[in-house]
Amino acid sequence: MQFDLKKFFQTGRVPYHAELQLDLSDYDFPGYQITQPVTGTFDAALNGEGVVLRLSLNALAQAECARCLAPVEYPCSLEQEWLVRESELSNEYQELPIDEAGKLSVKELACEELVMEIPTVLLCSADCQGLCHVCGKPKAAGCTCCEGGSTTPVDERLAILKQLLN
Numbered sequence: 001m002q003f004d005l006k007k008f009f010q011t012g013r014v015p016y017h018a019e020l021q022l023d024l025s026d027y028d029f030p031g032y033q034i035t036q037p038v039t040g041t042f043d044a045a046l047n048g049e050g051v052v053l054r055l056s057l058n059a060l061a062q063a064e065c066a067r068c069l070a071p072v073e074y075p076c077s078l079e080q081e082w083l084v085r086e087s088e089l090s091n092e093y094q095e096l097p098i099d100e101a102g103k104l105s106v107k108e109l110a111c112e113e114l115v116m117e118i119p120t121v122l123l124c125s126a127d128c129q130g131l132c133h134v135c136g137k138p139k140a141a142g143c144t145c146c147e148g149g150s151t152t153p154v155d156e157r158l159a160i161l162k163q164l165l166n
Ligand SMILES: [Zn+2]
Pocket: 065, 066, 067, 068, 069, 070, 123, 124, 125, 128, 129, 130
């Protein structure tokens, strides 16, 4: 979706409002995907200084847990506001994705905001114990082969410590 910001400076006497439904499934997010449509709103309104842009988004990121590879879903809601002055439109250092014709890519803006909001490393739970070194199964899924046995390096070292203490 393109929003003609340049034109809005001339004709935007009435605030602009749009309900968003964005398909971002083909966007290359770092470490996760967003396969379901992202919903939200986009608003633009003139005030004395320039155009106030407001974007709100609801997205569901999908990834694999960085420790145990289990599927993880990360719901994300964000709201952001910008003030753009007319003199800034032609500024090549403009932080918003606005092209030379003064059109704002709302989709690109949504992607950039989501990238900043969603962590690149996602975990199924904050205390995920990852995979067992012995059997390769998630420890949380009831792996018992390392409990109390002498199969892991940690246990071996503890055994040596015990001998030294004796
Ligand atoms: Zn995990």
